[in-house]
Amino acid sequence: MLTFPVNLFQDKSALELGELPPLPIQQKIASILSAYDDLIENNMKRIKLLEEAAQHLYREWFVNFRFPGWEAVRMVDGLPEGWEKSKVSEVFKVIKGRKPSTEFEEWMPGRKPFLLVDVLERKTQRFTEDDSMPECFEGEIVMLMDGSRSGIVFRAIDGLLGSTVGLFRVKNEKVGPSYSFHFFKYRETEIRSKNTGAAIPHANKSYIMDMDFNIPAKEIVEHFENVVGNFHKQIETLHKQNQRLKEGRDLLLPRLMSGALEV
Secondary structure, three states: OOOOOHHHHHOHHHHOOOOOOOHHHHHHHHHHHHHHHHHHHHHHHHHHHHHHHHHHHHHHHHHOOOOOOHHHOOEEOOEEOOOEEEEHHHHEEEEEOOOOOOOEOOOOOOOEEEEOHHHHOOOOOOEEOOOOOOEEOOOOEEEEOEOOOOOOEEEOOOEEEOOOEEEEEEOOOOOOHHHHHHHHHHOHHHHHHOOEOOOOOEOOHHHHHOOEEEEOOHHHHHHHHHHHHHHHHHHHHHHHHHHHHHHHHHHHHHHHHHOOOOO
16 A cells, blocks of 8 residues: 555655656656565564464463463462562552643654554654653553553664553563553553543543452563564564665655756
8 A cells, every 4th residue: 555646746846856757657756665565564564463373472471371381280269370469559650741842853863752542553653852751661651641542562772752641551570561561551441441630531540440360470571572572673673674665765755856866
């Protein structure tokens, strides 16, 4: 699917160009751009497969209790022996984001990304020079706390927390980031069903913090972190590849259209 359809070439103002090249040249340019889009689309398919594999593994190990070696483990009070019962409030602290005092669409030295839903979904980039905002790091758990999509969970990138986002920071060393993320992702529909507010929905922090949270045996958590952590590294690499492809494609279009590069 082309991100730059041929009919975009008819909008000269969008490209800030004068005379457009002949139609055969426009078609060749569209073909070049479609190669970028094909690579981006292929990466998105790979990301989806990795995400589905990680979530499937979480369900098998921590919902169905069919983790490696499960046959030899006794069930005690509804959990495999060696596991602990806890609450979200005992394992995480919530840090709410806020609105930055400055906002930019382009990076420059001294600017950091700040996270809102469109940034977390890799649709755009936003930056700020406001160092007083709460900071988060790649792989931490962030949730939309305000708006129609409240309760949706993401893995963070390095940056600062925007006003509609909350960070669930692990404060218990017995659980890892991948296990924690997939706990929230598995419960995402339930979390969203408990949103409060009519005009502007909000994630129900009280309900979330009171949710039961199982802490598996150490060796199971470490095994899951090794396997799924590798999935997440691949996902992040593919996202970064897509960002570079989009930037390269966007830089290439005006140069092709102006004739600075021959087709």
